[in-house]
Amino acid sequence: MSATTRSTDPPEGPGTTGAPAPTRPAPAGDRALRLRDVTITFGGVTALDGVSFEVHPGRICGLIGPNGAGKTTLFNCITRIYVPSSGQILWGDTDLLRLRPHALAGAGIARTFQNLALFGAMSVFDNAMVGGTSVSRVGLTSGALGWPPARRRQQALRDRAWHLLDRLDLLDVAERPAAGLPFGTLKRVELARALMSQPALLLLDEPAGGLTHSEVKDLGSLITSLRDELGFAALLVEHHMGLVLGISDHVVALDFGRTIFEGSPSAVRDNPDVVRAYLGRAA
Numbered sequence: 255m256s257a258t259t260r261s262t263d264p265p266e267g268p269g270t271t272g273a274p275a276p277t278r279p280a281p282a283g284d285r286a287l288r289l290r291d292v293t294i295t296f297g298g299v300t301a302l303d304g305v306s307f308e309v310h311p312g313r314i315c316g317l318i319g320p321n322g323a324g325k326t327t328l329f330n331c332i333t334r335i336y337v338p339s340s341g342q343i344l345w346g347d348t349d350l351l352r353l354r355p356h357a358l359a360g361a362g363i364a365r366t367f368q369n370l371a372l373f374g375a376m377s378v379f380d381n382a383m384v385g386g387t388s389v390s391r392v393g394l395t396s397g398a399l400g401w402p403p404a405r406r407r408q409q410a411l412r413d414r415a416w417h418l419l420d421r422l423d424l425l426d427v428a429e430r431p432a433a434g435l436p437f438g439t440l441k442r443v444e445l446a447r448a449l450m451s452q453p454a455l456l457l458l459d460e461p462a463g464g465l466t467h468s469e470v471k472d473l474g475s476l477i478t479s480l481r482d483e484l485g486f487a488a489l490l491v492e493h494h495m496g497l498v499l500g501i502s503d504h505v506v507a508l509d510f511g512r513t514i515f516e517g518s519p520s521a522v523r524d525n526p527d528v529v530r531a532y533l534g535r536a537a
C-alpha cells in the first residue's frame with residue numbers, strides 16, 4: 255500500500271455523527287462457501303486432492319491437519335492466489351474462480367494473514383480504515399474535496415472503525431503506530447482491518463499463532479461474540495486445537511491434501527484417521 259492511501263485527516267472521535275454504530279449484521283443471506291472436488295498439483299506434488307466441503311452462513315468451520323496437509327494451499331485457492339487444477343469453488347451463486355482477487359472484498363470475503371498485513375508507520379486507526387476503504391465508494395479525492403455523499407460515507411467508515419476498535423479493546427492504542435505494539439495487539443488490529451469490509455465470510459489464517467495461552471482464550475471468545483454480533487461465517491485455519499475445538503461449529507481435517515474427517519468438534523479428537531495423521535508427523 256502506498257502512502258497516498260493513508261487517511262489524511264486526523265481521526266475524529268467515536269460516534270461523531272451521533273448515528274448508531276454502523277456495524278450491522280453482515281448481509282450473509284443464504285450464501286455458503288462450497289468447495290467441490292478441489293484439486294491442485296505443483297509439479298509432482300498433489301497439494302489438494304478432491305477436497306469438498308461447505309461453510310454455512312454464520313457458522314465457524316475449523317480447518318485442521320498436520321504440516322503440509324494443504325491448509326494454506328486451500329486458503330490460497332479461495333483467495334485466488336492459486337488456481338486449482340480442477341474443481342469448483344462457489345460463493346453463493348458466484349463462481350469464485352471467475353472473480354479477480356481484488357474483487358473478493360467487494361464480494362463479502364475478507365481474510366487475516368498469519369504474519370499480519372499491517373502498515374507499521376500507520377496508526378492503528380488508519381490500519382483499520384484501510385480495510386474499509388477497499389470496499390467503500392469513498393474516493394480519496396472526493397472525500398478530501400468534501401463532496402457530501404463521500405463525506406457521509408467516510409464518516410460512516412470512521413464510526414465503524416471506532417466501534418470495532420472499541421470491541422477489540424484497541425481504543426487506547428488507536429492513534430499509535432502499529433510498529434512496536436505487542437504481537438497480540440497487532441493480531442487484534444489485523445482482525446479489525448478485516449472486519450471493516452463487513453465480510454459475510456472471514457478467512458482466519460492461524461489467528462492464534464504466536465499468542466499466549468490466555469490471549470488464545472480471549473481470542474476465541476472475541477471471535478464468537480463478533481460472529482454473533484456481525485453475522486459472518488468463518489473458515490479458521492489453525493494448529494491450536496483448543497481454539498478450533500472450542501469455537502468451531504464444524505471441523506474439516508486434511509492430510510496429504512485429502513479430507514480425512516468432516517464433522518463435529520466433539521467427534522474429531524477421537525477420530526482414528528485424525529489421530530494417525532497427527533501421530534504420524536509432527537503437527
Ligand SMILES: Nc1ncnc2c1ncn2[C@@H]1O[C@H](COP(=O)(O)OP(=O)(O)OP(=O)(O)O)[C@@H](O)[C@H]1O
Nearest residue numbers: 296299300301319320321322323324325326327328
Ligand atoms: N507454491 C508451491 N509450490 C510447490 N509446492 C507447494 C506450493 N505450495 C504448497 N506446496 C506443497 O503443497 C503441500 C501442502 O502445503 P501447505 O502449505 O498447503 O500445507 P499446510 O497444511 O498449510 O502446512 P502448514 O501447517 O505447515 O502451514 C506441501 O507438500 C507443500 O510443499
